[in-house]
Amino acid sequence: MSEKVPELEPEVRKKLESVGAELKPEERSGTFLQVDQDVKFSLKWLEGVELMGIKQAMEKHDWLEDYLWRAVKPEDEYTRDVEEEFNGYFIRALPNVRVEVPVEACLYMREVKKQKVHNIIIAEEGSEINILSGCTSHPGVHSGMHIGVSEFYVKKNAKLTFTMIHSWDTGIDVRPRSAAIVEEGGVFISNYILHSPVKVVQMYPAAYLKKDATAIFSSIVVATENSIVDLGSRAVLEGENSTADILSRTISRGGGVIARGHIVGNASDVRGHLECRGLMLSEEGYIHAIPELEARYPNVDLSHEAAIGKIAEDEIFYLMSRGLSRDEATSAIIRGFMEIEIKGLPEFLKKEIDKAIGMVEKGLSV
Amino acid sequence: MDALRVVNLGVKVGGRKILQNINLYIQQGQTYVLFGPNGSGKSSLLSALIGHPSYNIYDGRIMFKGMDITTLPTDERVRMGMGIAFQNPPKVSGVKLIDILRHCARISGQSEEKIQEYAEMMKMADMLNRNVNSGFSGGEVKRSELLQLLLLNPDFIMLDEPDSGVDLDNISIVGDAIRKLLERDRSAEERQKSGLLITHTGHILKYVDADYGVILYKGRIACIGNPYDILEHIEEYGYEGCVEKCLRRFPNSNQK
Secondary structure: OOOOOOOOOHHHHHHHHHOOOOOOOOOOOEEEEEEOOEEEEEEEOOOOEEEEEHHHHHHHOHHHHHHOOOOOOOOOHHHHHHHHOOEOEEEEEOOOOEEEEEEEEEEEEOOOOEEEEEEEEEEOOOOEEEEEEEEEEOOOOOOEEEEEEEEEEEOOOOEEEEEEEEEOOOOEEEEEEEEEEEOOOOEEEEEEEEOOOOOEEEEOOEEEEOOOOEEEEEEEEEEEOOOEEEEOOEEEEOOOOOEEEEEEEEEEEEOEEEEEEEEEEOOOOEEEEEEEEEEEOOOOOEEEEEEEEEEOOOOEEEEEEEEEEOOOHHHHHHHHOOOOOHHHHHHHHHHHHHOOOOOOOOHHHHHHHHHHHHHHHHHHOO | OEEEEEEEEEEEEOOEEEEEEEEEEEEOOOEEEEEOOOOOOHHHHHHHHHOOOOOEEEEEEEEEOOEEOOOOOHHHHHHHOEEEEOOOOOOOOOOEHHHHHHHHHHHHOOOHHHHHHHHHHOOOHHHOOOEOOOOOOHHHHHHHHHHHHHHHOOOEEEEEOOOOOOOHHHHHHHHHHHHHHOOOOOOOOOOOOEEEEEOOOOHHHHOOOOOEEEEEEOOEEEEEEOHHHHHHHHHHHHHHHHHHHHHHHOOOHHHO
8 A cells, every 4th residue: 555656767756746746645645657658657545546557447447448538539630649549547536435635647758759648537426536637748858749638527426626737848749638527516626737838738628517517627827938828628518507617817928828718508507607817928929818608598697707918017016115026026916816716626736736836936937 | 313305306207297396304203294286296206205117207316314215116215114105006916915914024024923913903804815905995995005014114104195085983093003103102202203194184183293294286395384284274275375375484495
């Protein structure tokens, strides 16, 4: 049970830590690392949770076949590419098991030109699980592509919180393809943080919500010079009384951001809110907010707000009048901008997200 | 000892002259009240003194504690001991009142306990985790500004209409805080703190005493004298009448 995490090279460890990895039994209920296409280790320290490579899981559970390509369909060139050859992780919380301490799963790109991943995450009925997924590349890897298919199954009255932290390099193309099916009364919380340069990140994760289900998507993204981040979240409210909140905070420091969001109201008494806020820190770059609402049923309540601005001089001056230097004032305002109140987020994760926001801040002050 | 010495100050905003030939000499321990009609330049003077970047000083200089601070950025003036409570401070989304208070306390070397103590005194203890000024009522804004100053503990305090929009329940809290900031409950000899206080109605003078009154009129200092006499004159004759009388009596007050 108390298996130790194998020794890692210091630079690998440092990169993994930058995407939230702790690699410690005290801080995590399990840890998984895939380097390129190989599972490096998969350790779990708590009962009630399954954590292993997807290949191993498919050998163990023949029913797993039914989950593959159910939430995500192999519809574009990237998903079809993954369909041909992949590795990845399998995480499952057994029925009625509640684990607050996060399971961490890291994907690390080192030598391959293309990392192809297919993950399956299942929160069985009445369970609760928190997952931290950090994805990053080895220092000096300047080009390549990461394709990550992730399928989430949140069963009846289960709660799944998935926090993904990305740190790449200027030449890396990133194509996550993920979707969640949230059954009756289930809760799916998805958080995404990107804090370093990248070539392109393009993704549009979706959640399909049954009766009384809830989804919250939040993302905090920085696009540095020459990075393009095309990011959206989609919630399809299929069951009555389901709700969705999509929140994004995007910052352009010379890069391009397309902040998308799409909520579809397809049943009675559903509620959805979309909030995109953008901050322009440079004369280069752009932020393009595209919030979409789609009602397909009369009794729905869908709303959105989008705002893009720069840091207001009068706010900087105000903080300086309390003795903060211009830099301190600017970073306090940026930090404030990134702070999102996510309902239902466990304390443990708040701390992790805070830490990741600190990384974003650090990246911005360079 | 000098607290503030303003010499022939001229200020432009967007190319337009809004203050001219301002001379003001405030000694340690003294509190001045600044009167003037709307648009006379009262708030502009405070903005120039604290170093607001939009207020361009085209003439004269500002001395604080014997040092020329005319070109110093705002934060450095504050760290030297200047403090200001704004009339309409901006909302800063995501920055909580407590964050600012902690920073103020750090600068003045005050403890975390003081934050709680003053927050309770200012009836702001429930507001600490709110984004600063966001959704604050008029009275809460004033109390929050004074709370920040209490923790910053400056030597020279500028207050821009601390009494406007404050209801009767709160005016005594505001008055107490200002008296504490300016050490008005100490004897004149013991007092270290100085202040420059804008009031439109003079209401606050019932709670805080002051040593001198100044009328700012059309961007110039028109009159300096006993603050209570000035207030009485303004109430009786209006600003124009008061300034006229004053100029007759002290034709060279501006050259003081």
